[in-house]
Amino acid sequence: MMANSYTEQEALQHYLRHPLMERIVQLKERNFEASKSCSYAPKNVEEAVDNYHSVLEIVGDICANVIAPNAFGVDNEGPTCADGKVNYASGTRKNLQACKQAGLMGMSMPYQYGGLNFSNVPYLMAADMISAADAGFVNLWALQDCAQTIYEFGSEELKNKFLPRVCAGETMSMDLTEPDSGSDLQSAQLKATYSEQDDCWYLNGVKRFITNGDSDIHLVLARSEEGTKDGRGLSMFIYDKRDGGVEVRRIEHKMGIKGSPTCELVYKNAKAYLCGDRRMGLIKYVMSLMNGARLGIAAQSAGISQAAYKEAAYYAKHRKQFGKPIEEMPAVAEMLDNMKAKLDATRALLYQTARYVDLYKTLEDIAKERKLLPEERAEQKKYAKMADAFTPLAKGLGGEFSNQNVYDCVQVHGGSGLMKEYTCERLYRDARVTTIYEGTTQMQVIAAIRYATNGFYASVMQEFSQMPVTENMQPLQCVLQELQEKYIAMVDLMQTDNLKDYIDAMSRRLVEMAGYIIMGYLLVQDACANDYLFGKSARVFVAYIAAEVDKHCSYIQRFVSIGRC
Ligand SMILES: Cc1cc2nc3c(=O)[nH]c(=O)nc-3n(C[C@H](O)[C@H](O)[C@H](O)COP(=O)(O)OP(=O)(O)OC[C@H]3O[C@@H](n4cnc5c(N)ncnc54)[C@H](O)[C@@H]3O)c2cc1C
Structure with missing residues (x-):
């Protein structure tokens, strides 16, 4: 039988059986109205959950048979930069092609744009599996999440222009960080200037540490209000690579997630579209974008923890010392049990948070179509607060646990754990960033402490x-x-x-x-x-x-x- 990262993980399938899934599916599918006009939209809850299973099985197949086997080569080869452009490692190109062919881009987008209208739970399960296969590649795939910001806050014109392209496989990036503006994003300086003559915006400045910085469609945080210094002067823009004006100055040489190009970008009069309202860039849109991306990192952390546990358990079963497999030594068994417990705890919180996000965001979306009933409004408010309170915990603790798990994974491997031949050496390096990007653990604590x-x-x-x-x-x-x-x-x-x-x-x-x-x-x-x-x-x-x-x-x-x- 072919390996499959989904069917092999009974634990993952468990999260789709949660009682809240029924409510989520009903809301997401608008009581199955779309099935009248879209041939692949489900007709009832069972069909929707079956669809989730089928697509996740495809993801599991691609993870086990394409992405994981490519991971070693991608880590060695890495991307390169020439003439202001990025060239992915050959394995990365194959991974992207496989995801595109299987229709795994724009998964959460509504049917009308060519998406699968997936809820967050199965989407994050896909991210969890892809991370376990290659934690660097998941960044390129999961940046499709940026489409959600265009969907939530962009005009109809922008949605129609960009969302079908994301669903067809174009990649995205999230351009927030600058050399002097990391955790403190409100100090961002990249300048947005409106030209009356051309009736459009132009961006000028530098962004740093941008994952997949040579993507097709960028979301960019920029200062649109001259003379301002804080977050209230920042707006969100969309830059279309087809318009030109952005150059990749260099790719960072990193410790881990090497397949994921981390770019320094120079904007030189790059034409851009304003997304949503002026001044709301950081206060509203980046906060929403980051909350989604933080759950993505929690899923990445879960995937790394899963891979670390799998590698350690396999090694401990086969490595013999003192005449018996090391898994029988209580000290090793304790490490393995702790790793598994931290993995399951990470997932328990991740998928619970994902369910809260699904409920409140879908109700928020429905509110654009019709007035919510008072009990729906109460439900929306309740879950929005739960999601806001749980997201920093899921990201912060998930990231810390994944780092503890890769540490133990290397320990279980002994000296072999330092050797390139073993996957755990890469996992150890790949995990490190999970407590840093999308807001460091310290920033998650700041977001959580008021609760x-x-x-x-x-x-x-x-x-x-x-x-x-x-x-x-x-x-x-x-x-x-x-x-x-x-x-x-x-x-x-x-x-x-x-x-x-x-x-x-x-x-x-x-x-x-x-x-x-x-x-x-x-x-x-x-x-x-x-x-x-x-x-x-x-x-x-x-x-x-x-x-x-x-x-x-x-x-x-x-x-x-x-x-x-
Ligand atoms: C591989 C990689 C990929 C990335 N991808 C992207 C991307 O796609 N898009 C993007 O916009 N950015 C990206 N980033 C940037 C990333 O989000 C930032 O690195 C991160 O937010 C931290 O900012 P900084 O590196 O400037 O660190 P700093 O903000 O300088 O922080 C340094 C230390 O100070 C602590 N600190 C700072 N402020 C506080 C505070 N108020 N209270 C307590 N502690 C504090 C931090 O926790 C940290 O320990 C990426 C970074 C990396 C490494």
Whole structure:
């Protein structure tokens, strides 16, 4: 039988069976109206979920038989830059061709533009699998996500011009970062000037660290309001490579994800289209774009964790020392169990967040067609807040876990782990960026901390703690409830008047505790649905986070007492 990254992973299929999927599909398919005019649109929920399975099986096939086998060559060869243009590695070109031929570009776009109208859950599952096959390639594929920004905020004219091209396989990039403007995007300087004479905008300046910077269609953050210095002077533009005016000055030589070209771009009077309203570029559109892209990195992290676990488990089964396979040594087995638990916890949070995003974004989209009912408006508001609160946790903790997992993967391999012949050497390098781009872990903490201090995470935990669990999982649910109390005590402690100054310094620990406990509750729910797949991970993870929460509490208490004396 041919290898297939989807059918081989029963755990992935589990996420499509979640009870919320039915509601998501009904909303996404507008009660299956599209099936009247589009031959491949589903007629009911079962058909829609079957479509998801079929497409994911195709993704699984391409991952196992095209992308993964090409990964070693792509990592060695890398892209090159000549005459202001990028040439992909030969394996990258083949990967892109395979994805294009299978109709995997513009997957989430509505049928009318040639997309598959996929919800976020299966789209991110595809990203998860592609990342496991080659974490560098997924960047090129997943930048199709930028189309969502054009779909949400662009005019009809822009949507009709660009979205069918994305669905037909043209690639995208997201041009935000500049040499002096990284985490602090509000200081971006690339200049947008409106020409009355030509009735269009022109861009001038430099962008740095742009993934797939020689793409066909760019989203560009630029300063349209002369004399401004902050985010309120920035707008979002679309640059079409067919118009010319952007040159790739160089490609960075990086530690990992080598197949993904990271470019320095020079804009010289490049014609561009304003996307949405002026001044809303950073405040509204980049925030929305980044939230989507952050979940993409959480999926990339899950994929890397999956690949790391698979490689480590395989090696540990076949490597013998002291007369037996090393997987039988408790110290090695513990590493493997922890890796699997962190992988399953990452996915539990990732796919839960994806479901929240699906629900609120689809309702938001429906609101453009008709007035939402009061209960739909309430639903939209609830899930928008959940998505906003969970996204930085999924990205931040997913990225950190993937780095811990590749570290353990190399450890399980011993000396061989440093050798190029082993996939884990590449995974180790590829994982590093997941805690840096799309906002560093520190920036995720800044986005999340208000949900700790305003009690929102505590209220979510309270809701999750009331969810029914199987008898098997009851003891774990009790431990989680204890951890929840410890977490709340720490948040309360930091809120006391004389300690408020310490919150910034302690916020990583508070946010990590919240994320761990929420992941724990979700993983326990997965284990209730399927103990065979997730039971062990739930037990290992809850024990792991119990120790981490105690450590954080102890640190905070000591920090406070030392700081006060
Ligand atoms: C391989 C790669 C691909 C990339 N692709 C893209 C892309 O496609 N498009 C794009 O626009 N950008 C891209 N980037 C840029 C990326 O998003 C930035 O590197 C990232 O946002 C961090 O910015 P910086 O590198 O300038 O670091 P800095 O902002 O200088 O940060 C340095 C350190 O300071 C910390 N720090 C900064 N501010 C704060 C704060 N307020 N509080 C606490 N800590 C803080 C950071 O967490 C970090 O540890 C890419 C980067 C890389 C490495």
